[in-house]
Amino acid sequence: DAGITQSPRYKITETGRQVTLMCHQTWSHSYMFWYRQDLGHGLRLIYYSAAADITDKGEVPDGYVVSRSKTENFPLTLESATRSQTSVYFCASRTGTANTEAFFGQGTRLTVV
């Protein structure tokens, strides 16, 4: 299916475990983003990527790792999950052209216990 998809939609993991959230887009958009959304903070940028093999930190990168070996995939890994990383994670993509829309995946609701 065309679009941007995230998996899993829901995940419960234990403190200290590594967990990877997947994001896949079919439009060949150059830019991809990972946000987390928490009550009282809104959407905060974790990492973004301008193209394959190019990634950069956002506002809250600590504890997260990303990679982008292929244009269509942008996985986010929590190396050692902490309870403070309990959140809803959104992946997004857009072209590099100014004023173009960013499209969001449906989100992954992650709970760290």
Add this chain to the structure above:
Amino acid sequence: RKEVEQDPGPFNVPEGATVAFNCTYSNSASQSFFWYRQDCRKEPKLLMSVYSSGNEDGRFTAQLNRASQYISLLIRDSKLSDSATYLCVVKNNAGNMLTFGGGTRLMVKP
């Protein structure tokens, strides 16, 4: 100070009312502006871009005031289906990143 600030609300309005939201941004180098809508437990979706001259899309009007660094969204003739959180979004050309405000919650009541 947050880069993009919004009144979190909620704004409780009756059907048919006109409601306005404001958003302020701190980075004067910001170049592109948007309003997104987010329904409960769903992903944000673009409502409209905001252009310097102001723009209208049906019942929705967006305006930009660069001198005062604020963006507004006006919704006329509110519908029950307008109930959602409205996110103000700013893009700085330097990094092509979108910065989101915390959102304003709107509840339209019968």
